[in-house]
Amino acid sequence: xxxxKKDSKKITEGEADLYLDQYNxxxxxxxxxxxxxxxxxxxxDGRILFGVLRTFDQYANxxxxxxxxxxxxxxxxxxxxxxxxxxxxxxENVVMLGEVDIDKEDKPLEMMEKIPFKEALKIQKEQNQQxxxxxxxKSKDMAAYGLVHDFHKSDMY
Amino acid sequence: xxxxxxxKTLVDQEVTVELKNDIELKGTLKSVDQFLNLKLDNISxxxxxxxxxxxxxxxxxxxxxxxxxxxxQKNMVDTNLLQxxxxxxxMSDKR
Numbered sequence: 635x636x637x638x639k640k641d642s643k644k645i646t647e648g649e650a651d652l653y654l655d656q657y658n659x660x661x662x663x664x665x666x667x668x669x670x671x672x673x674x675x676x677x678x679d680g681r682i683l684f685g686v687l688r689t690f691d692q693y694a695n696x697x698x699x700x701x702x703x704x705x706x707x708x709x710x711x712x713x714x715x716x717x718x719x720x721x722x723x724x725x726e727n728v729v730m731l732g733e734v735d736i737d738k739e740d741k742p743l744e745m746m747e748k749i750p751f752k753e754a755l756k757i758q759k760e761q762n763q764q765x766x767x768x769x770x771x772k773s774k775d776m777a778a779y780g781l782v783h784d785f786h787k788s789d790m791y
Numbered sequence: 792x793x794x795x796x797x798x799k800t801l802v803d804q805e806v807t808v809e810l811k812n813d814i815e816l817k818g819t820l821k822s823v824d825q826f827l828n829l830k831l832d833n834i835s836x837x838x839x840x841x842x843x844x845x846x847x848x849x850x851x852x853x854x855x856x857x858x859x860x861x862x863x864q865k866n867m868v869d870t871n872l873l874q875x876x877x878x879x880x881x882m883s884d885k886r
Binding site: 661663664665668674676678682684694704706708709725726728729730731732733734735737738739741742743746784789791 | 810811812821822824826828830834840841842843844845846847848849850851852853854856857859
């Protein structure tokens with residue numbers, strides 16, 4: 635115990651600064667302020683989740699509690715939502731994460747009509763299939779010119 | 792690591808980030824990490840219809856793997872210096 639204390643004292647101020655400097659620029663530093671707050675997460679498959687961020691790591695793997703999945707159809711002015719419980723999200727599927735202002739959160743929803751979640755899923759599936767077709771065609775067209783179109787079937791956001 | 796250092800010099804400046812789904816997010820760059828994950832403050836989005844909830848969000852964390860471009864102002868970057876540094880880094884990798 636004593637030796638440990640001695641060792642920790644050996645770190646010079648400069649070294650400590652260096653360590654803190656590095657800490658400033660990690661994933662950890664970026665989202666540590668959002669822990670235990672309500673956040674939204676956009677996933678690569680297009681899902682939008684709202685929940686309380688409980689913990690995370692350097693890959694942006696996340697644990698969300700009281701999670702709600704929401705689907706928007708802004709053109710039709712409709713939305714749907716369903717309670718999902720606890721979500722563990724693997725970091726590679728995260729597109730973005732943002733802290734939500736709880737006071738303003740429901741404002742865009744007031745103007746929208748809520749529809750059953752099952753119905754929304756069906757519409758979303760159709761839309762995704764259509765998008766997939768469109769993007770695959772685009773990939774083919776661009777490939778004809780020797781260009782690459784960065785599209786994967788799992789990217790629906 | 793060069794571009795990580797480069798992005799660190801851009802902290803607190805206004806940038807526009809284009810994601811791979813064509814969405815553009817404008818905001819003040821708050822932090823960068825080694826994967827080039829970005830944190831933006833005071834964001835605004837070019838396509839509000841796709842994500843209506845973004846109006847209630849002030850700061851966002853964007854995973855670096857989904858970024859296509861970062862738009863900068865011309866005066867934010869010293870291209871000569873960057874080119875020089877890139878070459879020097881490439882040379883030191885060879886050795």
